[in-house]
Amino acid sequence: MxxxxxxxxxxxxxxxxxxxxxxxxxxxxxxxxxxxxxxxxxxxxxxxxxxxxxxxxxxxxxxxxxxxxxxxxxxxxxxxxxxxxxxxxxxxxxxxxxxxxxxxxxxxxxxxxxxxxxxxxxxxxxxxxxxxxRDHFWKAEWLDIVHSFNPGMRAVFEKIRAVAPTIATVLLLGETGTGKGLLARLTHWHSLRCDKPFIAVHCGAITETLIESELFGHEQGAFTGAIRKKLGKFEVARNGTIFLDEIGTIPPSLQIKLLQVLQDGSFSRVGGEETLHTDARIIFATNADLEKLVAEGHFRKDLYYRVKIFPIEIPPLRKRIEDLPHLTEAFLQKLQKRYNKPISGLHPSVAEAFRKYGWPGNVRELENVLERAYILERSNMLMPQNFPADMMPYEGFRVKDRSMADLSLAEARQIVIEDFEKRYIRDLLTRNKGRINISANEARITPRQLNRLMNQYAILKEHFKK
CATH class of the missing domain: 3.40.50.2300 (Response regulator)
Structure with missing residues (x-):
């Protein structure tokens, strides 16, 4: 020194x-x-x-x-x-x-x-x-990602560093938006399979009738509409890594087939008799309580123990607030390259509001609100009026700030509509304790429309259940 x-x-x-x-x-x-x-x-x-x-x-x-x-x-x-x-x-x-x-x-x-x-x-x-x-393990393009001041997040990266070179099955646990997909890629790119395929499947986004075909493929004529043979994701990911997100949504009828793949790598296409094999490394992720699903009979106990070989729990953003400045700076640098605008940082009141906000949508919500504000901003600093109202407690500043006059009527109207929709949906879900069907019926929209709005504003139904 x-x-x-x-x-x-x-x-x-x-x-x-x-x-x-x-x-x-x-x-x-x-x-x-x-x-x-x-x-x-x-x-x-x-x-x-x-x-x-x-x-x-x-x-x-x-x-x-x-x-x-x-x-x-x-x-x-x-x-x-x-x-x-x-x-x-x-x-x-x-x-x-x-x-x-x-x-x-x-x-x-x-x-x-x-x-x-x-x-x-x-x-x-x-x-x-x-x-x-660390520097001799992590690839240069990932060094910014693995930087953290939070002990819990550092422990996550140490676990990934330990498991990445192996072929062990990994289970990433964490709330929506904590970066499970990014960490799955981090694991793959630091494994011995980094030059092989990385195939990501969002199990919750595929209907129950199609998920089996998507994962394991199907033969021609296996069902109505199967006009030709299709390779499943496990075949495509052979020798590489397959990432199964939201594993808790896998239907019980398919869990036994997934268990077979975990046991010996064997499976067959839908409508086929030939036994196929894959040596794809599997990374699972979920924001659900798998133990609870097992207790309720929705998730097989033997599959649960196969999935939970190497669990890694990712802390939510509200528990790693010390990383906010670094994450914000990283996202702003990314946005500057994308939009080429000379924005240098956050207004002090925005930084203070960020520290006090609960971040229900985690890192994904942070990235989304920064991009929205970045697009709207006309000055060289992100100002409070370009962020959602429930995030910024400075209503007086939002109205008085001079740059509000720079907005067109359409831009101002859109901000007000989005702020109102977020508050409306939160109040709606609070009254109905997070129940989607009842809330959608009360709002006179379909559950699909309500789910789309919730995804848009990073609102989780779990936060409203009591």
Whole structure:
């Protein structure tokens, strides 16, 4: 650790660091956090000492976390050590929870400071070793994807790193929109089959009468409309990977055939007698409670145990809020390439609303609302009025903001309609406890129309069941 930054307006703090550890070279002192962040952006520091009083310990953890993440963003290996009075332990742990690495009490001893520095050096050494191993495993185009500040998400990536090179069956568990399809592809592209086919099948989107033919194929004349032989997805995915999303929707009549494939790789086409074989690696995904489906008799117990060989549970976005800035930046870079608009980031009120929002549609909802706002935005920053009303609690700002005048009548009307539809559907499902048929009947639309609107606005019926 060569470059050291001291954030303090008190001469005794600066002296404390310099005197107790004189071998610290290239040591810079500033008296306020904004100045420290600016210095750190210009030329990142390795070790940062900060007086506890520099932080607002009364504010929410998320706000202090954002400040600390700003230091980490410019140097992920930077270590922040707090200097705190002995009577401020609670406030100190508040900041440790927000992302600070360690603390020493004031007044401190040379031994205490040296112990904190040694611990930081060990952490950095360990992190460098892990980064070396990760960077030599993950392909370059996926490095942004596997970046996370959340311990739960890091554990997910470590499990994928462990299982990807094997042929083990994987079960991805998580709410709608958490990125199960993306992680299935991540697993495939880091397996020994990466140059072979990756075939994705959304089981819930295929009717019960067609799903067997889709997965296993059919012979000519097997049923009305089968005018020629068709290869199933398991044949097409031979030697590669097949991803079966929403496995909980597979009908019981087909579960026994899927079980046979898992046991020995054998199956036959619909209407055929020939036994075929596949060695496709299978990745399953579901947002359903499979154990509950087993208990209710909707999912075979023997199939459940075959499917759940290597389960990976993906945390929802509301439980990994510390990843919001990174995800937002990644999506904005993607949108900039697609639409070529000079939009630099979020208005501060939007960033604050993002932190407080529940994200029922998870990462997919984040990507969708950013793209919608990006298309509507006329300035160089995404403003609150271009986001759904239930996400932005700043109604006054939405009306008063000058860029609202830039909208055409059609654009303004569309925003109002979408905001109204989202609120209407949420109220409807709340009253009917998430029951689709009853809600659709009350709204005088078909269940299919209601489901389409729910998918459009990332609204899940599970959130309204009691």
């Amino acid at each position: 060569d470059r050291v930054l001291i954030i303090s307006s008190r001469p005794e703090t600066v002296s404390l660091v310099r005197e107790n550890h004189p071998d610290l070279s290239d040591c810079v002192q500033v008296d306020a956090l904004p100045k420290a962040l600016e210095k750190h952006r210009q030329s990142p520091f390795d070790l940062i000492f900060a007086d506890l009083e520099q932080f607002d310990t009364i504010s929410e953890i998320s706000r202090n976390r954002d400040t600390i993440l700003s230091f980490k963003k410019n140097n992920p290996l930077a270590r922040l050590i707090l200097i705190a009075p002995r009577n401020a332990i609670r406030e100190t742990f508040h900041l440790i929870k927000a992302g600070a690495d360690d603390y020493v009490t004031s007044p401190t001893s040379k031994l205490e400071l040296q112990m904190a520095l040694a611990a930081c050096r060990d952490e950095v050494s360990h992190a460098l070793e892990l980064d070396y191993l």
